[in-house]
Amino acid sequence: MATATAQANNKPIRIPGQQNVDRIPLTPPAASGFNGLAGAPADPSRGDASEATFDRWAFHQIAGYWTPLMTRVGFQTGTDVMVTFQPVDATNNPVPCASSDKQDAPGMLDVTVIGPFYCPFNGSGKRVIYWPLQSIFSIGSRTIPSYGEFAEAEVIAHEFGHYIQDITNILGPVKGYIMTNRQAGDNTDAAWWSQDLELQADCMAGAWARHEWDAKLISQNDLNEAATITDAVGDDAINPLALFAPSANAHGTSAQRVKWLNVGLLSGIKCDTWSEPLYAGFLFGQ
Numbered sequence: 453m454a455t456a457t458a459q460a461n462n463k464p465i466r467i468p469g470q471q472n473v474d475r476i477p478l479t480p481p482a483a484s485g486f487n488g489l490a491g492a493p494a495d496p497s498r499g500d501a502s503e504a505t506f507d508r509w510a511f512h513q514i515a516g517y518w519t520p521l522m523t524r525v526g527f528q529t530g531t532d533v534m535v536t537f538q539p540v541d542a543t544n545n546p547v548p549c550a551s552s553d554k555q556d557a558p559g560m561l562d563v564t565v566i567g568p569f570y571c572p573f574n575g576s577g578k579r580v581i582y583w584p585l586q587s588i589f590s591i592g593s594r595t596i597p598s599y600g601e602f603a604e605a606e607v608i609a610h611e612f613g614h615y616i617q618d619i620t621n622i623l624g625p626v627k628g629y630i631m632t633n634r635q636a637g638d639n640t641d642a643a644w645w646s647q648d649l650e651l652q653a654d655c656m657a658g659a660w661a662r663h664e665w666d667a668k669l670i671s672q673n674d675l676n677e678a679a680t681i682t683d684a685v686g687d688d689a690i691n692p693l694a695l696f697a698p699s700a701n702a703h704g705t706s707a708q709r710v711k712w713l714n715v716g717l718l719s720g721i722k723c724d725t726w727s728e729p730l731y732a733g734f735l736f737g738q
Contacts, residue, residue: 536580552569
């Protein structure tokens with residue numbers, strides 16, 4: 453088991469909670485009655501109302517995949533621990549969150565700046581995925597739905613992956629390691645913990661996409677959209693200088709993120725990212 457003092461160059465073999473993820477069974481394609489992207493509502497790029505409708509639908513599809521798996525291995529997924537989904541526009545932004553990787557103290561967060569995120573505790577006892585709609589948030593010059601319907605769904609699946617990390621006891625300990633290293637002034641170790649946490653969520657999103665593919669509910673174009681949005685949000689795509697100085701909130705390079713999305717697509721849920729090197733290590737010979 454790793455400790456909070458584990459160094460990025462001396463990576464642990466396991467972390468708290470990884471054994472819980474490894475217990476999650478791979479499921480056969482599409483349980484009876486499961487309706488995937490083939491039955492999606494209107495194109496989310498047609499405005500906030502259409503996007504909110506599509507996103508709520510996609511969220512419930514993703515939950516419909518994960519909830520039976522988690523129940524089978526003994527994790528609670530009822531209303532007392534279930535995550536909720538909250539579309540956000542100018543009328544309900546900023547949003548309340550007491551604890552997340554986006555903040556150092558409880559408060560109201562502006563999603564126009566930070567984008568979609570998972571809040572483990574919103575201050576009122578709820579886990580929430582906050583989702584800024586296209587009228588108030590974009591990646592570069594493009595909104596998320598403009599990358600395509602399945603790109604939109606894949607990002608929601610990534611945020612849902614953080615919820616899975618939360619209830620399997622990965623998110624809390626790793627966030628603790630990140631904070632400990634940040635407070636000690638060690639951005640390198642903090643960045644490594646953050647990067648591999650995010651890559652695991654990418655992999656979990658890929659596992660859901662594989663389920664959709666096996667059920668013949670999505671096309672190769674859908675998978676291409678997922679790869680395109682994942683590539684677009686790599687740390688080096690957003691800020692090329694990140695390669696030289698990874699932030700404590702690192703998510704991985706475009707190549708790493710697409711790699712782990714594909715691991716999920718090819719291998720399913722077994723998303724043990726904790727041996728992935730911090731990308732700056734390649735530059736500095738670490």
